[in-house]
Amino acid sequence: MMKSVDVLNLDHVSKSFPATGQGGEPIQILEDVSLSIQRATSTAITGQSGSGKSTLLQISAGLLSADTGNIKFEGKDLPGMNDEQRSRLRSRSMGFIFQNSLLLDDFTALENVKISAMIAQSSEHVALKKALDMLKLVGLGDRLDHKSDQLSGGERQRVAIARALVNEPSVIFADEPTGSLDEHNAQLVEDLLFSLVEDREVALMLITHNLNFAGRCNLIYRLHNRHVEVRS
Amino acid sequence: MKQTLRGLLISRKFGYHGSKAAKKRILFNILLISLVVGALVFAQIFVVSMSRGIADKYALLGNGHLQVHGDGMDSPAFLSGVLDIQAVAQSYALIYSPQGNKMVKLKGVNDSYFNTLRLSQITMQTGNADTTSTLAKVTLSTTIADELQVAVGDRIALMLVSDEGIRPQLCVVGSLYDSGYKELDANLAFCDYELMDRLFKGEQDSYWEVLVDLSELDAVKAEYINEGYSVTTWDQENYTVSTNLNTSRQAVLGVMVVVAMLCGYFISELSRELVEDDKRQIAMLLLLGSRHKVIKSVYFYTVMLVTFVSVCVGTLLGLFLAANLSPLLSFIASKSFPALSYYLLDFSVVYPLTDILTIVLVLMAVSIVSVQISLRRVIRIDPISCTYFE
Numbered sequence: 001m002m003k004s005v006d007v008l009n010l011d012h013v014s015k016s017f018p019a020t021g022q023g024g025e026p027i028q029i030l031e032d033v034s035l036s037i038q039r040a041t042s043t044a045i046t047g048q049s050g051s052g053k054s055t056l057l058q059i060s061a062g063l064l065s066a067d068t069g070n071i072k073f074e075g076k077d078l079p080g081m082n083d084e085q086r087s088r089l090r091s092r093s094m095g096f097i098f099q100n101s102l103l104l105d106d107f108t109a110l111e112n113v114k115i116s117a118m119i120a121q122s123s124e125h126v127a128l129k130k131a132l133d134m135l136k137l138v139g140l141g142d143r144l145d146h147k148s149d150q151l152s153g154g155e156r157q158r159v160a161i162a163r164a165l166v167n168e169p170s171v172i173f174a175d176e177p178t179g180s181l182d183e184h185n186a187q188l189v190e191d192l193l194f195s196l197v198e199d200r201e202v203a204l205m206l207i208t209h210n211l212n213f214a215g216r217c218n219l220i221y222r223l224h225n226r227h228v229e230v231r232s
Numbered sequence: 233m234k235q236t237l238r239g240l241l242i243s244r245k246f247g248y249h250g251s252k253a254a255k256k257r258i259l260f261n262i263l264l265i266s267l268v269v270g271a272l273v274f275a276q277i278f279v280v281s282m283s284r285g286i287a288d289k290y291a292l293l294g295n296g297h298l299q300v301h302g303d304g305m306d307s308p309a310f311l312s313g314v315l316d317i318q319a320v321a322q323s324y325a326l327i328y329s330p331q332g333n334k335m336v337k338l339k340g341v342n343d344s345y346f347n348t349l350r351l352s353q354i355t356m357q358t359g360n361a362d363t364t365s366t367l368a369k370v371t372l373s374t375t376i377a378d379e380l381q382v383a384v385g386d387r388i389a390l391m392l393v394s395d396e397g398i399r400p401q402l403c404v405v406g407s408l409y410d411s412g413y414k415e416l417d418a419n420l421a422f423c424d425y426e427l428m429d430r431l432f433k434g435e436q437d438s439y440w441e442v443l444v445d446l447s448e449l450d451a452v453k454a455e456y457i458n459e460g461y462s463v464t465t466w467d468q469e470n471y472t473v474s475t476n477l478n479t480s481r482q483a484v485l486g487v488m489v490v491v492a493m494l495c496g497y498f499i500s501e502l503s504r505e506l507v508e509d510d511k512r513q514i515a516m517l518l519l520l521g522s523r524h525k526v527i528k529s530v531y532f533y534t535v536m537l538v539t540f541v542s543v544c545v546g547t548l549l550g551l552f553l554a555a556n557l558s559p560l561l562s563f564i565a566s567k568s569f570p571a572l573s574y575y576l577l578d579f580s581v582v583y584p585l586t587d588i589l590t591i592v593l594v595l596m597a598v599s600i601v602s603v604q605i606s607l608r609r610v611i612r613i614d615p616i617s618c619t620y621f622e
Contacts, residue, residue, distance in 0.1 A: 058616055063519075063614075063615055063616045064616065083523075083524065084523060087518070087521045087522065087523050088521065089521075090519065090520065090521040090615075091520060091521020091522070092521070094521075096519060096520075098619050100619075102516055102519075102618055102619070104513055104516060104517075105251075105513070106244050106251055106254070106513075107244065111240070115237065115240070115517075115520070116520050118236065118237045118240075119237065119517070119520050119521045119522045120521060123236075124236045163520075175619070
């Protein structure tokens, strides 16, 4: 077991969005939020719809800028990075899984995973090998040449998991990864995700409504009234 | 690594192992751009060939490539590059027939005047000429003959105009020619050099018409001037015609370049369309950590490859159409459409490579710039926007 170290640190982060109408007050989404995500631990963020869970994930991944506060990723100041540095960080140190698997339509399962490895600068040969290994690991060794529309929802989500893990990232950001799946497939994806995260000692930041799913994480934060509170 | 990734993404844009829709879109655009380029290339070849054809008619039948004057001097030397030298006398003449009259430029020429080079520019009809007649023979154009309503063998009267007065002469129509360019034919007739010499008692306006290999034209002209002759070129003698031809050619090239520019702009619309349709996919690649400049280069190379293929296909199409132009023109000429009667429809096709290259390069340059500008929209795509779709 690796020593627990902070991979991601949010310190007094606030975020508001401009009002839609003229002269309206900005809508405050997050206020003074502080949390840390550690290597080889899973952290769930729960809360009601519209409570700012996805916004928090996007700020944590550097996809959205915060109004105030500090964000450190692997000890480096995330808001201070330029586009190129953030792209490099996303390709090598972050993995993403969303409710809709977001695969590239014109590409096969194997190519979807391989492209992710190639973006992270792996040579084509290495990327192919990594992609093959990952797809076999998630049980899709017989679906390599199937395109997105030839895969079931559960299979697409397993491809997304393989793609998120192929570059051995520090953190997986998962936003409702089982939200669009039936109970059976949701359970399969949950089990797969936790087993791979534990085996590979990757940090997991999980956004979910599902308290049972959240309950399997090491740490649960609840977003309520723009603030975050530790539940367990 | 970037190259391999770029290659994979570009090949998929072209529909390789990709969707039928992508293939259809690319093929449709290649077809559209090829047709525009083909039309531009064909039109430019047509205009330049026709201009060159008209210039050739004027040079070979009107004045020669060089018109050499030298009072009391011998015939100019047959220098390297010279193809033919003919002594020519010229005057203006009124031609009378029972049905009408016509003022023309009459050229007195020897039998050897209508050599292979000149005969290649005209169709000569000798018909059933009366070989027993002692009357002087003249060669009219079919255009003049139609206007005067005469045919080969008919008698006409000439009134030759000179500084010293008017000289009447009864003649017979010995033959008819047709150069295919009525503008020239309508005012040009030929008679024997001897007739002019006799009528004007050796005081006729005469000169030598010299045909030369055009690559040697300047050298031959300079040499004759050195020898003391007064020399003019066909375009100096026909300044208005020559200027009009050049201006028309430049104007048409200008229009072609503007159309090529518009086509280049249209190509940027293809890149805009591709990016708009692929927004979600682009956002997804950005989310995975791909750089904007890599994505931009994928679309840039895709569109430029489409452009390059289209330009090649279009140019070949234009050349193919132009190469098969003669039968079409001959067909149109044979139909004698009144609206086309003063257009030259019988000319050899020439390939203006510089003009074609100009059109192609302008199109490529405009499309490079406009596609680059159009692709700035890629920078505005937010990686997280891929989660907004569906």
